[in-house]
Amino acid sequence: MSSGIPLAVCGRHADIAKAVGEKLSPEYDIVHVCLTHEAALQELPAILRGDLVGPSSGIGTNAERDAAERIAPTAVLMGGGVTMEEFQELKEKAGGNEDVKWFKLTMERLKELGGPSPDIIVTVWREILKDAGL
Template identity: 40%
Template sequence: MATATTIPVAVFGKDPKIARSVCEKLLPDFDAVHVCLDLPTALAELPALFSIPTTTTTTSLLAPAACPLGSNAARARPVVPQAVFFGGKFSDAEYRAIVDAVSSAAATAAVDSTKQQQQQQNERQHRGSGSGSGGSGDCGGAGARRVHFVKVQKLDVLAAGGFGPNAEVIAKVFRKKMAAALEKEEGGAAAAASRKQRM
């Protein structure tokens, strides 16, 4: 069961048995909300999932997933992942195709969310909210969506002491790589805040 601090992720792997086992091993830190088992499905479903605006209140936005392994299959309103985890047996071209498609969809969703927030803020101001300020005016921040792309390949598993498709080791490597990505992101955010204070 996922907790309040669980990070939602999408998983792209080509072996259903290993994908299921990895999803289980990722809990409780990561909730595999969506799983894709082939490139055509990933290119159809992942951009659609990441294109959901962060401000939407619609409960049913996507066609049912081809693979029922993700926890979104049991939800009325899908959870948008914060990362895409790539398992083995994929090519660099497949990785790049998914990264490009998801990045484009996430960027579009961020723009759409910002426009929705600005429109809602303008409507509140025209109705007269009583405060006169209309809010903080920071519409862009809430709509931004950062997506991490984390891949684990055979050499990563071997380096971590695993032999063959070992779900335990794959999940361990995912955790390590995701922690490094989040740490790097936090370090970058702290540096940006420090630069802003000095200005």
């Protein structure tokens, strides 16, 4: 398992989430992946308040860790398939944990670069995370 900066990811496609996680490692550790808005509404607020539930998607390194060894994310990444309304709702519902950074990809940005593909998504995420000091 990676010892990189822990991240939570919300997206629509398990295969893309897995590929992105592999390509971001070892600098970043995708600890939790939500594949539906409903799962994110349940799981993100819990993990951001310290109740480190396992990902219902079964994806992310916290799925492989015992409950006592799970890691809280320092940032939440929203994929291009997540609407801006869903992003705002999740951010509001998750509460005001100011230590956690939130980021949203747009499909427009990914398409400008020839995506969406895991390689392009990773390139954009690395740029965004680097600019944020992560």
